[in-house]
Amino acid sequence: RKEVEQDPGPFNVPEGATVAFNCTYSNSASQSFFWYRQDCRKEPKLLMSVYSSGNEDGRFTAQLNRASQYISLLIRDSKLSDSATYLCVVKLDSGNTPLVFGKGTRLSVIA
Amino acid sequence: DTGVSQDPRHKITKRGQNVTFRCDPISEHNRLYWYRQTLGQGPEFLTYFQNEAQLEKSRLLSDRFSAERPKGSFSTLEIQRTEQGDSAMYLCASSLEARRSEQFFGPGTRLTVL
Numbered sequence: 342r343k344e345v346e347q348d349p350g351p352f353n354v355p356e357g358a359t360v361a362f363n364c365t366y367s368n369s370a371s372q373s374f375f376w377y378r379q380d381c382r383k384e385p386k387l388l389m390s391v392y393s394s395g396n397e398d399g400r401f402t403a404q405l406n407r408a409s410q411y412i413s414l415l416i417r418d419s420k421l422s423d424s425a426t427y428l429c430v431v432k433l434d435s436g437n438t439p440l441v442f443g444k445g446t447r448l449s450v451i452a
Numbered sequence: 453d454t455g456v457s458q459d460p461r462h463k464i465t466k467r468g469q470n471v472t473f474r475c476d477p478i479s480e481h482n483r484l485y486w487y488r489q490t491l492g493q494g495p496e497f498l499t500y501f502q503n504e505a506q507l508e509k510s511r512l513l514s515d516r517f518s519a520e521r522p523k524g525s526f527s528t529l530e531i532q533r534t535e536q537g538d539s540a541m542y543l544c545a546s547s548l549e550a551r552r553s554e555q556f557f558g559p560g561t562r563l564t565v566l
Binding site: 345349383384385386387428430438439440441442443444445 | 485487492493494495496497500508510543545554555557558559560
């Protein structure tokens with residue numbers, strides 16, 4: 342079983358739509374959780390950290406369910422510029438240990 | 453540009469040749485990480501350094517791979533006797549040592565082994 346599992350998509354949605362991505366992780370000892378965004382042929386960039394209480398950054402909302410070992414990302418009012426691959430990422434501790442990435446979920450926002 | 457830089461950006465080599473990649477982290481970052489990403493996959497951890505000390509190596513890092521960070525600044529990743537399966541994007545990231553410090557990624561070196 343992969344440590345971090347995501348639906349690879351692609352998700353094709355019209356502009357203005359709301360889209361949700363889910364991710365599950367296998368190691369219950371995981372402590373830190375993130376969503377990274379990766380544009381085609383570019384490096385990953387941190388989109389947002391995910392906290393147990395849930396957190397929101399503009400049109401983006403992230404949720405963590407530790408009991409179910411489940412992480413979600415909700416994007417409201419999708420823009421063309423949101424088209425990218427969204428990587429679910431976990432770390433075993435909150436220090437500077439390596440990141441464990443999922444395969445990513447590809448999103449295409451269509452005009 | 454004060455971000456993470458990597459050189460070269462692209463490398464094409466023949467099977468059996470040796471290649472070396474360089475990563476220059478953000479200047480005040482003492483943690484440096486190497487990851488490998490193949491098509492359709494997320495990045496996979498290879499190894500990381502705190503200053504000049506190599507703290508962890510993944511089982512993905514076979515004996516043909518070696519990484520160094522001799523002065524605690526830039527790092528090199530060498531692959532000896534390259535194989536076609538080594539074709540991938542090699543990503544470098546750096547971070548501060550502080551708790552919850554973000555890892556910043558470089559643009560990567562895309563390796564193609566013919």
